[in-house]
Amino acid sequence: MTYRNELPSPPQRFPWYGIRTRPKQERIAANMLANKGYEHYLPVLRSKRRWSDRVVEKELPLFPGYVFCRFDVKKRLPIITTPAVVSVVGFGNQPAPIDDSEIEAIQVVLRSGLAAEQCPFLREGQRIRVNRGSLEGLEGILLKKKNEWRMVVSVTMLQRSVSVEIDREWITTI
Template identity: 55%
Template sequence: MTSGIDTIPGTNGFPWLAVQTRSRYENFAASHLRGIGYQVFLPTYKCRRHWSDRVKESDLPLFPGYLFCRFNPSNRLPILTTPGVIQVVGIGKKPVPVDDSEITAIQTLVRSGLPGRPWAFSHVGQRVRVERGPLTGVEGILTGFRGRQRLVLSVTLLQRSVAVEVDGAWVKVMPSGSPATALSAAVAAGPNSSRSLWPHLSQPYHRVANVVQVSYRGKQQDEAQMTGTRAQAKFDQGESTT
């Protein structure tokens, strides 16, 4: 699993931004960006792939086709000229930062060593806070699947989620009025809501293939969605995606 190294003085003052890459170029782009001094977060999970003569364990991206990087949004050229990078995720030509709390939650999951997997995007459900175990302090959506409880963590900007199995005794249900990020609230409210953010988000969201991508469409998006669907179906059995 990778978490990046902060080698540029003052980098922590910049927001985390989502960078879209070509299919299977996540590690290549991340290595290049680290090599020129950027702080990169490329969360991965281990899975086993089966061939007729062997079984191989590999690290795969939790968010296929994306990595997260801290940098000055007004100076995107070094990012955009990185081999394998398609674009910086945003609305129109304006990059949109990923919410810090969502990045922190994913980083906590990676550090915990618990087996997180890609999951169908979810922004509604019973919101909980983990109060025991290696994920203490993390907030997410609690969901049941085949008799087991899982904590779903989402990156709202990408409309992608990951899930990890948790002990029900670890979590505490949060009050229904608990604050959510402005972006999460706007997405959950829907296009007919009077929330002030939605008019600015709805058109870009729907204009770019129903996910917040500036312009890219095609095979990579389909592969990423299929990967998440297969992972959800196989999560309970501990099988790998292929």
């Protein structure tokens, strides 16, 4: 009789993937994935809506149209055949994993109890438009200098530019 001195291997943790859902069906997709036995995450924000006669507090998806799910990418058919699921986020037909630290950071922010809100994903060098303040309507290029966001406005013919500090909440991407 032989005895094995091996410990059972821990269950494999698959990477997180972004799942694009049908419009306003994030909860349905999350529940269906849970019923199929998949670990999922649907980050939500509490939002207060004021009506003329009352105030209603609702939980709204932090990323409308998306749910996160852990799964083996080689066995994704049960995921993509889920009725509320549109696709797995990736490049072409190849799903792209999301780093655990990014999901953990979102979880920490939402658990903190601090006021969190959606904001546009800003990338340095991106074209932006100012929506509020004295610069409303201006367009330029986003620049980050030290710890501040700046908008660069250029005169192409002169090959000269000027940058101005802007409030991140006043801009949208073009």
